[in-house]
Amino acid sequence: MGKKEDSILYFTHSxxxxxxxxxxxxxxxxxEKEIKTVIIPSETGKSALKAEEIFHNSDIxxxxxxxxxxxxxxxxxxxxxxxxxxxxxDRREKLVNQGVTIIQGNPPVxxxxxxxxxxxxxxxxxxxxxxxxxxxxxxxxxxxxxxATDQGVLKPGERVISCGxxxxxxxxxxxxxxxYTRNFFTDFTIQEILxxxxxxxxxxxxxxxxxxxxxLEEYYEK
Numbered sequence: 001m002g003k004k005e006d007s008i009l010y011f012t013h014s015x016x017x018x019x020x021x022x023x024x025x026x027x028x029x030x031x032e033k034e035i036k037t038v039i040i041p042s043e044t045g046k047s048a049l050k051a052e053e054i055f056h057n058s059d060i061x062x063x064x065x066x067x068x069x070x071x072x073x074x075x076x077x078x079x080x081x082x083x084x085x086x087x088x089x090d091r092r093e094k095l096v097n098q099g100v101t102i103i104q105g106n107p108p109v110x111x112x113x114x115x116x117x118x119x120x121x122x123x124x125x126x127x128x129x130x131x132x133x134x135x136x137x138x139x140x141x142x143x144x145x146x147x148a149t150d151q152g153v154l155k156p157g158e159r160v161i162s163c164g165x166x167x168x169x170x171x172x173x174x175x176x177x178x179x180y181t182r183n184f185f186t187d188f189t190i191q192e193i194l195x196x197x198x199x200x201x202x203x204x205x206x207x208x209x210x211x212x213x214x215x216l217e218e219y220y221e222k
Contacts, residue, residue, distance in 0.1 A: 009195035016169025016214025039063040040163040043081035045091030065144040107143040108181040135200040137172025140164030146181045154178040167206035
């Protein structure tokens, strides 16, 4: 009977403080496992720029997924999100010039529920809340693979490393086989969990939860 042993990187907390360690670990794992594509979420471009810095001059293809323009709450007002908005054009241009692929879309498993303001028990809501048991980062890592496959950036069955985070930054990574959203239950596969937090955030706003750690000061635009 075949078996395989591998290491998992566990973080004591969720959140932005894990971003650099997570990306450096993912870079090593991608090389070790001969995976050629890494996909990450980035709403302000900061995680994407850090990933490009770490992956620079390697043969790893970096795909960045962002949502439609929106805002996140924070202790000092709102933080603009959506990497394709005009306020982040300089960051976006730098990434594109380095060969990074950027796509925008709506996460498939909660779009309808969000539009109903959580008042209707849609199937998407149950899927999202089930994935959140493993942490917000894993939920995000799953969804961005579906988004990138639906937009033709990934091929169904392609083996990739997908990252996710909690609120801001990155704290989770998985090895997956990509699939279209419509084939989620039949084709999508999480092959390995590479990294995740030991604690997940259970309350909103996330930065007030003791399970979340990070530096929000760098997100406030001057």
